[in-house]
Amino acid sequence: MSTALVWLRRDLRVADQPALARAARAAERVAPLYIHTPDETWPRVGAASLWWLHHSLAALDTELAAAGSRLCLDSGPSTERLCHWAQVSDATVVYCTAIAEPWARQQEAAVAEALAGIGVRLEVLPDGLLTDPSAVRNRGGTPYRAFTPFWRSVRAQLDPPRPTPPPALPGLPEAIPEPQPLAALGLLPRIRWDEKLLPHWQPGAAGAQQRLEAFLGSAAADYAERRDYPAHPGTSRLSPHLHFGEVSIRSIWHAVEEARQALPAAAHGALDTFLAELGWREVAYHLLWQQPQLHETPIDERFSRFAWREDPHGTLLEAWRRGATGVPLVDAGMRELWATGWMHNRVRMVVGSFLVKNLRLPWQHGEAHFRDTLVDWDLASNSMGWQWVSGCGADAAPYFRIFNPVRQGERFDPDGEYVRQWVPEVAGLPKSHIHQPWAAPADARARSGLRLGYDYPEPLVDLTSSRKEALAAFQALG
Ligand SMILES: Cc1cc2nc3c(=O)[nH]c(=O)nc-3n(C[C@H](O)[C@H](O)[C@H](O)COP(=O)(O)OP(=O)(O)OC[C@H]3O[C@@H](n4cnc5c(N)ncnc54)[C@H](O)[C@@H]3O)c2cc1C
Numbered sequence: 001m002s003t004a005l006v007w008l009r010r011d012l013r014v015a016d017q018p019a020l021a022r023a024a025r026a027a028e029r030v031a032p033l034y035i036h037t038p039d040e041t042w043p044r045v046g047a048a049s050l051w052w053l054h055h056s057l058a059a060l061d062t063e064l065a066a067a068g069s070r071l072c073l074d075s076g077p078s079t080e081r082l083c084h085w086a087q088v089s090d091a092t093v094v095y096c097t098a099i100a101e102p103w104a105r106q107q108e109a110a111v112a113e114a115l116a117g118i119g120v121r122l123e124v125l126p127d128g129l130l131t132d133p134s135a136v137r138n139r140g141g142t143p144y145r146a147f148t149p150f151w152r153s154v155r156a157q158l159d160p161p162r163p164t165p166p167p168a169l170p171g172l173p174e175a176i177p178e179p180q181p182l183a184a185l186g187l188l189p190r191i192r193w194d195e196k197l198l199p200h201w202q203p204g205a206a207g208a209q210q211r212l213e214a215f216l217g218s219a220a221a222d223y224a225e226r227r228d229y230p231a232h233p234g235t236s237r238l239s240p241h242l243h244f245g246e247v248s249i250r251s252i253w254h255a256v257e258e259a260r261q262a263l264p265a266a267a268h269g270a271l272d273t274f275l276a277e278l279g280w281r282e283v284a285y286h287l288l289w290q291q292p293q294l295h296e297t298p299i300d301e302r303f304s305r306f307a308w309r310e311d312p313h314g315t316l317l318e319a320w321r322r323g324a325t326g327v328p329l330v331d332a333g334m335r336e337l338w339a340t341g342w343m344h345n346r347v348r349m350v351v352g353s354f355l356v357k358n359l360r361l362p363w364q365h366g367e368a369h370f371r372d373t374l375v376d377w378d379l380a381s382n383s384m385g386w387q388w389v390s391g392c393g394a395d396a397a398p399y400f401r402i403f404n405p406v407r408q409g410e411r412f413d414p415d416g417e418y419v420r421q422w423v424p425e426v427a428g429l430p431k432s433h434i435h436q437p438w439a440a441p442a443d444a445r446a447r448s449g450l451r452l453g454y455d456y457p458e459p460l461v462d463l464t465s466s467r468k469e470a471l472a473a474f475q476a477l478g
Helices: 018-026 047-066 078-089 102-117 147-157 205-217 219-226 239-243 249-262 265-290 301-305 315-322 328-340 345-358 363-373 379-390 405-412 417-422 442-448 463-475
Strands: 003-008 029-036 072-075 093-097 121-125
Touching: 003 018, 003 078, 018 029, 018 093, 018 121, 029 047, 029 078, 047 205, 047 363, 072 078, 078 102, 093 102, 102 121, 147 265, 205 219, 205 239, 205 249, 219 265, 249 265, 265 379, 315 328, 315 345, 328 345, 328 363, 328 405, 328 417, 345 363, 345 379, 345 405, 345 463, 363 379
Parallel strands: 003 029, 003 093, 029 072, 093 121
Antiparallel strands: none
16 A cells, blocks of 8 residues: 655645645555654744744644544654654655755755665655745846845746645555654743733634635735734734745735735735735745855845944843833834734834844844744744844845834824833823833823833933944944
8 A cells, every 4th residue: 555754844734735735646545744853943943933833733633633634743853753654654755845944955855865765755845935946037047136126027927826625635554653742842831931822823724714814804905004003903914824834825825816806906006015025025035045044144244244232241132122122112012022922014123123223233133032932933034034124135224224213103103002002101101202201291201100210211222322323333334
């Protein structure tokens, strides 16, 4: 009886899942297998992502059970464990989908070699992206550096295949190694800080589908106008689902195109804006392909010599991490991140700019903190995002464009609702002062019950002088 393994990694769904579909067609017995390999991923996956992974695997098991199969779990070196599973189950082929990250390509190459040594074939199928990040080229034959020409050229040619429905899955092989229980993978933190995350999310394909339908059914039509306002849910919040492959990128694309048919022409621009955001995700992988160390090495090499501020005891960094900088929009963002594992895109840019330009601390510290705390942490998007806010990336905001967190707050949180939600210490201030409590008249502060320096900190740095210092440091780069 022919047997196949499906090696699951970042494709945790049943519908439109190329590896499962191929195995279901080709073999009479199929074992869907997830192997936890923390030592093979670099940089190491952070705690919030591991939390998500735990729940995503649980949801996948339920989904597979409904399709007549189940999820097998294991941990250890991928080469050794896959060879063991292939030998015990008598599998002749292992199917998986590609992950366009440098460590994953190394992992795939090592696994292919090890399996070949015991006469088993590894077949890696494309998935996860609309483009092949290694293949996109401009007319001159070189990879793109900037988003706009990349997307203009890619978008015109995109014709993603229609998503396929869940396959009828064959049963498990008769003999398999003893799978591990989910708890044995140790994905949940020992100190259970994670319980606060669950009310905000439903990891897994069903949760992804709900988010997609909710977004296309309501916010999508106004996406272009509303996406920048953090107090209101104007974006899809699909990012963690996309990262873990709980929904296929092709099915999102086609769902958007179907929504287009149902919406008036005036709303079509909003859908194109949304598709362009998916394009940012594509270009991030294209850049990661060009620069495998994107999370730590600035694309603009001059930034390796940048005069970062000394923070010998890490107090500035810690205040930023804890949301105690004294700048309400920055603190609101950092607290939203801590409480929910997610932060609105506009605020990610603001807190990033504040860290790198006002505090003048290395962007790699911000990258690492996001990596640990975001449920949607994604090597390509996070690295590109940090290089972008720092002004050292391929398509970066110029360094001299420094976000003013007060102006950003007044513009994108004009009534102060977002700040009030996450920074209750300043909630009593009128909206005219909520984004800069230090500038509020003493009587306005007294009326709101705010004692600056006691209930809520004075700003860590002066926004005007720190801006000037950052510009001077930038100019010194030449
Ligand atoms: C400093 C910084 C760090 C970031 N780190 C990450 C990260 O680790 N993981 C991550 O998925 N995104 C990251 N982003 C991009 C963006 O903030 C998130 O993708 C977005 O906020 C997710 O929310 P959403 O799903 O509601 O987005 P929507 O607005 O609904 O967009 C739909 C999808 O498009 C993609 N997308 C949107 N904006 C971007 C972008 N600027 N770059 C790449 N993809 C994008 C995401 O997959 C997103 O789910 C970062 C941005 C910055 C400035």
